[in-house]
Amino acid sequence: MLLVMVMLVTPLHAHNERDENSTDIPTWYVGDTWVYDMDIYYSSENGSFDGTIYNFTTTVVNVTVMDGYDVYAVNMTGIVDGFVSYSLFSGDVDGIMYGDMFVRRSDMSTTLIRMTSVGVIHGLIFDHGYTSDITVMFDPPAEMFDFPIYTNESWDYYYHAQVTGYIEVEDITNETINSTEEGCGEISCTGLETISVPAGTFETFHMVDTNNTYESWYSPAAENVVKSVVSNSDGNTTYDIYLNMTSYSLVEPPINLSMDINPYEAIAGENVTVSGFAHFSSAKGPVANTSVVITMPLLNISWTAFTDENGYYCTDIEVPFFNDGTQSPTEVASDGIISSIAAGNVSGYKVKTLVVKGVSFNVSLAHGWNLITVPLGNNYTASSLAALIDDCSMIAWWNAATDTYTTFIVGVTPPGSPWDFAINDGIGYYVKVTDDSSLALSGIPITTANVALYSGWNTIGWWKMTATTASSLGGNITNCTQLAMYDAASGSYTTFLVGITPPDSPWDFPVTWGMGLFAKVTSGSVWHGEG
Numbered sequence: 001m002l003l004v005m006v007m008l009v010t011p012l013h014a015h016n017e018r019d020e021n022s023t024d025i026p027t028w029y030v031g032d033t034w035v036y037d038m039d040i041y042y043s044s045e046n047g048s049f050d051g052t053i054y055n056f057t058t059t060v061v062n063v064t065v066m067d068g069y070d071v072y073a074v075n076m077t078g079i080v081d082g083f084v085s086y087s088l089f090s091g092d093v094d095g096i097m098y099g100d101m102f103v104r105r106s107d108m109s110t111t112l113i114r115m116t117s118v119g120v121i122h123g124l125i126f127d128h129g130y131t132s133d134i135t136v137m138f139d140p141p142a143e144m145f146d147f148p149i150y151t152n153e154s155w156d157y158y159y160h161a162q163v164t165g166y167i168e169v170e171d172i173t174n175e176t177i178n179s180t181e182e183g184c185g186e187i188s189c190t191g192l193e194t195i196s197v198p199a200g201t202f203e204t205f206h207m208v209d210t211n212n213t214y215e216s217w218y219s220p221a222a223e224n225v226v227k228s229v230v231s232n233s234d235g236n237t238t239y240d241i242y243l244n245m246t247s248y249s250l251v252e253p254p255i256n257l258s259m260d261i262n263p264y265e266a267i268a269g270e271n272v273t274v275s276g277f278a279h280f281s282s283a284k285g286p287v288a289n290t291s292v293v294i295t296m297p298l299l300n301i302s303w304t305a306f307t308d309e310n311g312y313y314c315t316d317i318e319v320p321f322f323n324d325g326t327q328s329p330t331e332v333a334s335d336g337i338i339s340s341i342a343a344g345n346v347s348g349y350k351v352k353t354l355v356v357k358g359v360s361f362n363v364s365l366a367h368g369w370n371l372i373t374v375p376l377g378n379n380y381t382a383s384s385l386a387a388l389i390d391d392c393s394m395i396a397w398w399n400a401a402t403d404t405y406t407t408f409i410v411g412v413t414p415p416g417s418p419w420d421f422a423i424n425d426g427i428g429y430y431v432k433v434t435d436d437s438s439l440a441l442s443g444i445p446i447t448t449a450n451v452a453l454y455s456g457w458n459t460i461g462w463w464k465m466t467a468t469t470a471s472s473l474g475g476n477i478t479n480c481t482q483l484a485m486y487d488a489a490s491g492s493y494t495t496f497l498v499g500i501t502p503p504d505s506p507w508d509f510p511v512t513w514g515m516g517l518f519a520k521v522t523s524g525s526v527w528h529g530e531g
Contacts, residue, residue: 021192023205023220025108025147025336027351028072031251033059034224037198038243040082045236051082051093055246061100063349069111069141070297070338071102080119088172089128095119105351106297106336107324109143112136121169128172134165144187146326147334147353148264149205154188155328185211193217197226199245222248252281255348257292259339265355267442268321268332275314278307278341278348286311287343296354298322298335307341321359321465332356332444358443359465363514365389365437366488371516373428373461376443380423382408383415390437396430397421398518400458426451426529428459428516451527453477457520464529467512470496471503473531474519482520485509 038053055078062073080095099115113136121128142159160182168174186209193206195217202219204226209215216228222245230241258276266272274294278287292313295302299322305315324333333356340349361376374380382395386408396407406421413419423429426449431439446463453460462468470483474496483496494509501507511517511531519527 021151022148025106025351025353026223027349028060028105029251029253030060030062032223032249033057034222034248035246036243037246038078038241040239040241042239043237047084047086049082049084049093051080051084053078053080053097055079056243063105066102067111069102070105070295071111072105074101074103076100076115080117084121086169086172089121089123089169091121091123091128093119093121093130095130104141104297105338107143107147107334108145109141109325110138111141112138126171129170130168132165132167134163134177137162137164140325143325146324146328147336148355149189149207151189151191151205153328153330154186154210155326156184156186157326158182158184185209185213187214195227197244197246199226199247202226223250224248253348254281254346255279255287255341255343256281257339257341257348257350259337259350259352261337261352261354264353265331265357266319268319268356268359270319271316272319272354273314273316274303274305274337274339275312276339276350278311278313280343280346287341290341290343292339292341295338295340296320296335297338298324319354319356321356327447329444330357332358359445361439361441361443361514363439365431365433365439367433367436368488368491369486370431370433370488371428371459371486372431372439372514373426373463373516374423374441375446375461375463375465375514376441377425377446378423378441378443381415381420382423383413383420385423386410388441389431389433389439391433391435392431392437393434394430394432396432397427398430398457398459400454400456401452403456425449426461426463426527428461428518430516449527449529453519453521453525453527455521455523457518459516460519460527462511462513462515462517462531464531465513467510468531469503469508469510471498471501471508473511474498476530477519477521477527478525479522480519481522482518484518484520485511485515486517
């Protein structure tokens with residue numbers, strides 16, 4: 001049921017500015033309003049409700065900071081009409097609902113929802129007043145949508161919430177609510193679709209939860225969801241909710257501030273250009289010679305630019321590395337950058353999404369043999385990896401299952417042959433170069449690996465960006481007795497004996513991103529990157 005609240009009260013308000021098959025994060029302004037009718041059917045072993053919330057109105061009323069988050073404050077109101085059946089009573093419901101929610105400007109994730117409903121239940125003989133008051137606190141904030149949204153794109157979502165409050169029916173019941181709820185799944189944007197609702201006919205992006213519980217259509221023209229359907233049946237509980245937009249209105253900010261990020265998809269560590277124009281909405285003139293503050297709230301970092309006489313601003317920023325809550329196979333992360341400007345007693349802002357498409361991985365290779373792993377998602381084979389390394393003569397893989405090496409010899413072994421082995425996640429490989437060289441890659445970091453370990457020596461690869469130590473790694477591998485690293489510069493090994501070598505000693509070597517190493521175990525297991 002909590003998924004219903006998150007999805008329905010967190011509308012997508014977006015401008016389709018990249019191309020016709022995508023839409024970016026919204027910029028909401030105080031006064032933006034969307035009105036819906038919401039038909040609800042809910043049934044459980046304790047009772048049921050069948051009715052409508054008319055004029056369900058969501059209005060942006062403030063931009064503020066709450067619990068450390070830069071958020072929109074959104075007011076919600078509606079008229080409740082329906083029929084309720086409970087174990088001790090039944091009757092027609094006449095009531096109102098009101099409340100608020102708080103949504104992060106940078107990614108449209110929900111941090112808090114507060115809802116109150118009051119009214120009367122008209123029983124067969126007596127009327128009973130009712131009151132319900134519910135607070136939902138999301139930690140971390142529930143990020144349901146991965147901006148920018150593209151057709152035929154999918155992403156994961158997850159939420160964890162603390163739900164508190166009460167439901168009281170006069171002379172009948174007074175129930176306290178205190179529960180924890182979680183939800184997860186995958187959402188896909190299946191394509192573009194033209195639909196009609198009471199507010200009009202719209203070209204929409206159609207999104208579906210692959211759990212078959214949620215479906216929505218939203219329009220860049222209306223800058224919001226125009227229709228959604230939520231259905232679920234879980235044991236003794238069933239609910240169906242239908243949301244249809246009846247009207248909407250959008251306001252113009254005092255200062256129109258545009259923003260472009262070029263390129264809007266980049267590798268962490270690269271530079272992108274942030275630029276745009278600032279113009280007064282009423283006078284239509286430029287906001288000249290004024291500072292523009294560019295912030296990334298997720299990381300609490302900022303940059304400053306200045307408008308020229310035409311209201312134009314421009315600056316370069318270095319793309320930071322970060323993670324978000326909506327994992328996607330096509331990117332590392334995405335989150336909003338906010339440009340803000342103030343002149344006198346008026347202001348304006350704009351939100352755009354910065355997409356981190358990958359990270360750079362660079363490793364120096366000394367003349368001779370080197371032991372490395374590829375910590376990025378890849379489809380490499382020995383031949384294609386060797387082609388990326390200057391002066392590479394061989395790549396070798398230790399097969400722990402057979403206690404044998406397989407070696408690909410550049411210029412000798414035919415690519416595509418049985419000796420042209422796949423480069424797998426979490427495995428260490430020997431790379432031989434005839435002169436000092438390097439390997440430079442970019443891509444999406446590995447987030448999980450499943451490495452089968454066999455009794456005896458195994459090669460593994462540290463694919464995590466955060467470094468560890470031999471003592472920590474050895475203590476987290478099942479039945480591990482030794483770890484060994486290869487120093488390419490000296491051509492020698494350093495060995496850590498688990499339970500014997502003192503932690504923090506000179507032999508407790510650091511294990512860094514992209515390092516290959518040997519692990520000796522006394523029995524088979526599967527290593528997932530613990531360490």
